[in-house]
Amino acid sequence: MTSLDAPSVSFDVVSPATGAVVGSYPIHTAAEVDATVEAARGAGQWWSALGFAERARRLDAWRGEIVSGRVELAHLMHEEMGKPLSDAALEIAMAVEHLAWAARNARKVLGPRSVNPGLLAFNQECTLEYRPFGVVGVIGPWNYPVFTPLGSISFALAAGNAVVCKPSEYTPGVGHWLARRFDLVVPEQPVLQIVTGMGDTGAALCRSGVGKIGFTGSTATGRRVMAACAESLTPVLMELGGKDALIVDADADLDAAAAAAVWGGMSNAGQTCLGVERVYVHTEVYDAFVPKLVSRAENVHAGTGAAKIGPVTMPKQIAIIRHHIEDALARGARAVLGGADTIDGQFVQPTILVDVPEDAVAVTEETFGPTLTVTRVRDMDEAIERVNAGTYGLGGTVFSRRNGRRIADRIRSGATSINAYVAHATIAGLPLGGVGDSGFGRVHGPDGLKEFTYAKATTRQRFPSPLALTTFTRGPATDKIVDRLITVLHGRKVS
Incomplete structure (x- = not known):
């Protein structure tokens, strides 16, 4: 479930330290990316229906798989992008901390809660909740190939989305490793899938009809990602460069x-x-x-x-x-x-x-x-x-x-x-993100969970209001009462 069957075209990953080829991965076409996203739609519905508690259990199990394989993962990071093993281990430790937080706090942040309707709508029961988009596309960077993508992937999963991730062409093996470990704890459906390739593969993911794109990379590439997403009004989360x-x-x-x-x-x-x-x-x-x-x-x-x-x-x-x-x-x-x-x-x-x-x-x-x-x-x-x-x-x-x-x-x-x-x-x-050329949107914390959802507001009339406002039968007496209420509530002068 980590990717489609390999197409005929592939690319090599070369160690920046030794120049040796450390892996070869498929270049997925636009059609293959579309098929991957389509498979993720049904998986997203299934994953969302599991509910917060079961998703948290599965994510905790995935965290355990990552920790048990952390030495292997650190060596893979070292091979693909050159990071010293000790720094790779530190990155993994930070990533699983954020994964744990997302799993444990998703219900509290995103679950249904009551909202005060105010005096004019006192007969209404109001509920607010945050619902998943369905499928989220994540385009990850190579410099922190575990910590940074998981800032989007784990929070999107905790919110109830399926995820299709396009890791950097410099570190595709890390993305596949994480997805294989996820498959061990979620074998039923392709909830987390990987597509690999160059910029064209990322552009295809932007145009594939996912509910949102989470992108981390340079400001220049971010502009191209936004342009591709604008064609279908796909919302984006931009984690861009810094100085x-x-x-x-x-x-x-x-x-x-x-x-x-x-x-x-x-x-x-x-x-x-x-x-x-x-x-x-x-x-x-x-x-x-x-x-x-x-x-x-x-x-x-x-x-x-x-x-x-x-x-x-x-x-x-x-x-x-x-x-x-x-x-x-x-x-x-x-x-x-x-x-x-x-x-x-x-x-x-x-x-x-x-x-x-x-x-x-x-x-x-x-x-x-x-x-x-x-x-x-x-x-x-x-x-x-x-x-x-x-x-x-x-x-x-x-x-x-x-x-x-x-x-x-x-x-x-x-x-x-x-x-x-x-x-x-x-x-x-705490949320993480920037302003200006450093992008917009946030990962981590409550803001990071909400990034991969949309707000859903629901009202239910508990009883007919004695002040029927949204009707053509409203008369002068009702208007006068509303005017008096507004004057009392909002017309006081502030000293």
Whole structure:
């Protein structure tokens, strides 16, 4: 149930670390995608009819299957996209936490509940519930091939939808692995299916008539996904790129801030939409902070084996990273660590740039590599102004002992973490998503469950109203009573 029978055309997955072929997968055509979605329609009805409790039981069993196979899954992630095994294991741990939350909270968030009808409709019984779309299409990324797709898949499943997932062409094996484990606990129907291929396969999924598309990827690709979905008015959830900043106030714990900046900027070889790419440091502590940052980053190396970061997964990204570094240096920036000459094949060593102009591409565009720009600011007003000047608005981090909340509240982003990097993404009950070029819609938390449903309102008249309003028999006396009620209820002047 994980995919259709393999078509004649296939593609190879190549390890970015070794260049070896680690898998071969079918390129599903539009007709095959349509057939997969059609099979999912009946499966979605069956899955929805199971109810919240039974779905939660099945999802908990799937979580157990993922945990029992976590070593195998981590090795597969490592092979396909190069992530170190320890980071792959951490990603799996975070993913199952969110899967557990979705299963346990779906009924409370989405189930029927009463709504007060108000005085004018006091004879009505009102109910609100959130119903599944039926089939949800998920287009997943390669950089976090378990955690990120499951942010949509597990919440869509908990809400009662069937799911057709198109994983990235760089990590299709991870998608198949997750679906095979799901089939062990839901063998009756094709509730979770995988289609594989390139951009055309994803476009076919957008045009297949699914109830909603959940997309995670670059802003440029997101625009193409939206255009394809617009043809059929298919709603979309857009988790797009970022250019997140870390702010260091004068009273910050500099050691903690430096450690967070290095992890936020360099982990996963910088291939994180929530990754730190810009650092703004109060002038009073700038000269003390930069050496601490460099000292920590010097101990991080890209490579294989015990290296702390792996290769850059997409070969075409190397040129972008190189361009961002070289453009900054050509415009007067200094590399206090690394530089373009430390790029070797698909391995990019950590690079820290200072004195980078704010209109340089290293500041304005997503680099998606292990690089940081570090900028001195006179105060937090300037830091906030520079952070908010960009078109992205995904996340952000603030280090300050006394002013963290005041600074965070002024940052234009979907979330901000104070004195810890990206803590908001690890907490299953909080929504995750962005504004501006970082997209719209939310995964995780109650908002994430509601993303994969539509609101269904129902009223039932309990008894005839003495104030019959929606009828041509309504007379002047009724109008006068309504006018008096409105005056009493809403006509008071606010002092």
